[in-house]
Amino acid sequence: MSEAPDDLVVPRSIAVIMDGNGRWARKKGWQRVRGHEHGITAVRETVTECARLGVQALTLYAFSEENWSRPETEIAALMSLLKRFLVEERPTLMQNGVKLVHAGRRERLSPEVLALLAESVALTAGNDRMTLCLAISYGARTELVDAMRAIARKVAAGQLEPEAIDEATISAHLYRPELPDPDLLIRTAGELRVSNFLLWQISYAEIWVTDLCWPEFRKQHLWQALQAYGKRERRFGRVPS
Numbered sequence: 689m690s691e692a693p694d695d696l697v698v699p700r701s702i703a704v705i706m707d708g709n710g711r712w713a714r715k716k717g718w719q720r721v722r723g724h725e726h727g728i729t730a731v732r733e734t735v736t737e738c739a740r741l742g743v744q745a746l747t748l749y750a751f752s753e754e755n756w757s758r759p760e761t762e763i764a765a766l767m768s769l770l771k772r773f774l775v776e777e778r779p780t781l782m783q784n785g786v787k788l789v790h791a792g793r794r795e796r797l798s799p800e801v802l803a804l805l806a807e808s809v810a811l812t813a814g815n816d817r818m819t820l821c822l823a824i825s826y827g828a829r830t831e832l833v834d835a836m837r838a839i840a841r842k843v844a845a846g847q848l849e850p851e852a853i854d855e856a857t858i859s860a861h862l863y864r865p866e867l868p869d870p871d872l873l874i875r876t877a878g879e880l881r882v883s884n885f886l887l888w889q890i891s892y893a894e895i896w897v898t899d900l901c902w903p904e905f906r907k908q909h910l911w912q913a914l915q916a917y918g919k920r921e922r923r924f925g926r927v928p929s
């Protein structure tokens with residue numbers, strides 16, 4: 689299949705847990721880091737194809753809060769790959785009208801990573817075809833903690849009544865309040881778990897899991913996910929129509 693099937697249903701917002709880089713590399717007898725390197729090709733293809741299809745927001749889980757517990761050598765390799773990505777993918781982002789944003793805590797990221805991230809964010813700020821949100825040093829529970837703190841500060845300062853807090857208030861205090869909640873959550877490498885990703889935002893996302901590892905993921909697999917998504921009945925708690 690080299691052309692997109694014509695029965696694709698394109699969601700407004702997609703989130704991806706890009707998993708299985710290490711396993712993919714180990715199966716080939718390579719170091720885990722080579723799996724991360726090859727994962728970049730899958731990122732480029734997914735970003736380009738989502739932008740072409742008209743997806744408004746794509747959120748990629750690149751490095752979790754929990755990933756800070758990995759061996760230092762792997763963290764260093766991931767951070768240097770991230771720096772390379774932030775520079776080398778700039779032409780792809782510009783050619784495809786992609787605006788880059790970040791979700792996550794900034795504290796543990798190095799000044800170099802933060803600087804390159806800021807440069808790419810500024811460079812792409814005027815692009816409006818698709819927003820690419822990179823979740824780096826991201827944890828959904830820390831995101832909720834940070835949101836609760838921000839809301840509590842407003843209550844303590846007398847700017848907000850506790851009774852006025854509703855779902856929209858919580859959403860408005862997350863890292864990227866401007867992004868629509870994911871309609872579709874894709875996970876590669878077969879694990880049936882959420883791994884602390886976008887817990888609030890995926891309340892009603894459709895979940896699609898493939899056994900393929902992330903470095904193997906190509907646009908054909910994205911199309912498969914979108915075809916499966918199109919067959920889902922999203923009931924939102926109602927009775928079937």
Ligand code: IPE
Pocket residue numbers: 706707708709710711712750751752755766877902
């Ligand atoms: C996903 O691949 C990339 C990150 C979590 C940074 P993994 O590194 O988790 O690969 P596996 O799951 O160990 O195969």
Ligand code: IPE
Pocket residue numbers: 705706707708749750751752754755879881883
């Ligand atoms: C989730 O993958 C995090 C990212 C894809 C960045 P992990 O490999 O860290 O998740 P677990 O450990 O299998 O839950």
Ligand code: MG
Pocket residue numbers: 707708709
């Ligand atoms: Mg993993």
